[in-house]
Amino acid sequence: MKTVILIPARYASARYPGKPLAELTQKDGSRKSLIQMSWEAARQIAGVDEVHVVTDDDRIREASEGFGASVIMTSPEAENGTARCAEALANGAISADLVVNFQGDAPLTPPWFVEELIAAMKADPGAQMATPVLQCDPATYDMFVEDRQNGRVGGTTAVFGEDHRALYFSKEIVPYIDPAKVPERDIPVYHHVGVYAYRPEALRSYTFWGVSRLETLEGLEQLRFLVHGVPVRCVVVESRGRMFWELNNPADVARIEKVLKEQ
Template identity: 70%
Template sequence: MKTVLMIPARYASTRYPGKPLAELRQKDVTVKSLIQMTWEAALQVGGIDAVHVVTDDDRIRNAAEGFGASVLMTSSEATNGTERCAEALAQVDADLIVNLQGDAPLTPPWFVEALIDRMKDDTTAQVATPVLRCDRQTYDMFIEDRKAGRVGGTTAVFDTNLHGLYFSKEVIPYMAPGKIPDPVPVFHHVGVYAYRPDALRAYMSWPEGPLEAREGLEQLRFLENGATVACVEVDARGRLFWELNNPEDIARIESVLAGA
């Protein structure tokens, strides 16, 4: 199965303009852009035949080519990473497309490898995406963001077959304060996807649905149109996972990098 990994990146983020070029300091005090760190994370994934940064912005293209990345250009009409991957599909030959979004440099390679394995084993799944059970620290970060009025990470709920039921920027399921079980029954959705090419083509034929529009979550378009999204539970193996959603997240990610 020929597998191509794409890193969709746009400059004009509503919440954080220029986010792919935001600089982060690592343990050895080296400073790298978010898009470069994500590219380097992608190169650690096994079973990938090619890696491309996918963008419509010349600033991102120039930065990516500057550190040796392959770049596929798309139109400025793409409204999210899935649409950008779908546009780029015409430029590659692949049986499986992996979308590693450009704001998740802490994504371990085994998260992505688990998706590839699931898509090989589950022929009914049109899309696969990782979910990570929250530890108390991550759960508290979710609650802290919501109390501060920040839209942070995404949570997921799924059925007994690990097929996605819903994804939300709210913390679901609800738990009363002071009654948080251990382990915490909240799953952090990791913004990585594996798609079959036909699923990407179908996605482009569907209009944005009301749930996708309200939540601002691209994967809800699949659920709103009856497509099966397989949730793959992954293990962080003691590492803290967080995405760069807001400027405040830089300090969180740099603290993880400092201890890496």
Template identity: 60%
Template sequence: MNVSIFIPARYASTRYPGKPLVPLTGADGAAKPLIQRSWEAACAVSGVTSVYVLTDDGRIADAARGFGADVLMTSEAARNGTERCAEALAQLDVEPDVVVNLQGDAPLTPSWFVEALIERMADWHVQMATPVLRCDPQTLENLVTDRREGRVGGTTAVMKTDGSAIYFSKEVLPHVGDLSNPPEVWHHVGVYAYRPDALRRYAGWDEGPLERAEGLEQLRFVENGAAVTCVPVDARGRVFWELNNPVDVDRIEAVLKKERIA
């Protein structure tokens, strides 16, 4: 398959302005901006034809070109990464079979997460897919702590028995009453794979009330009756966490050091 990874990045983040350019210090003591670490994570994925950073901001574009990334400029009208991916798709001379949206705030995304997603997309009946990760005790504690302290952090997924999504939320679902004996909670990994036609349909739908309330772009598929295939992945002992709030910088840098990621 011809697979393109798109990395949407915008400067004007509501929760964390300038987030793509926030420096993150690796195991060697050197700092790199968040967008570079996300791009390096994308470049480590096998079976990918091309990788692009998508942005509407010249500062991010200049930084990305500075470390060697290909950049596609998109409009300020894009309300989320999926809409930005739909805009970028229209700019390509050769349409890929699959577009992967790797969020620009997810530098800890292991390559095998994305590879599992690409493998699932080999089934041409799957129009859109996203990975989910069974929460380990530390990740679950982080999620619960964030909500108790009023922060919006990671996202959880609720699925049917066949793996199709019922709902995604920034709340911890199902409810966790006791961390010593919690229910099974699935952490949504901020990566999406789409068929080009699915991306175009998405761009033609209006934002729905659930998407608006949660601030989760994938809910537009759910609200319009489009199947979202959840792909369980194995962390293999690595902690997965996105950079959603300033407090996450220390969390991510700790993982970079532990995993000896320069």
């Protein structure tokens, strides 16, 4: 099964313009751009045939080629990362049996998150799409709450059934928990890890359907699949003692740099 990782990156982020080129301080004091860190993280994943940065911006292209990445250019009209992946497939820039959308704002994504995602898709030939989810520990749950209290749109939560099919994804904390009843352990909230694995036919359908109302309201591209009745399999992954968080807002820079210094 030919597996290709695509790293969608756009400059014109509403919450954080220029985010892929934002530089973060590493443990040794050096600085690297977010897109370079994401590319290096993707390159550590086993069982992958190709890794490409996918963008419509020449600044991101030049920076990516500068650190050795392969770059696929797409149109500015692509409304999100999934659409950008679908365009790369449709225009013949890649051929693959499995396409993995690896977020360009999540350099803390450990390789086993994606390796387990790929393994789940290989084990279930009928699955059209899958994504990892990670149960919140108290520190991560507190970051979700802090973002909401400060009016920041940050990470995404996922709710799924006994069969691990997604019921919903939200920028709110779901399920709701009374603040007085939040357990000290085993918090029943799952952090959605923004990585997706798709069969090519799922990506082709995604473009054909057009934007759905729910994905517009939540700002979550994966909801288009749920709206059209395509099951999204949630693959539960373990942190193995690693902190996971994405760079959603400028406030997340300090959070991620703290983790980089500690790991």
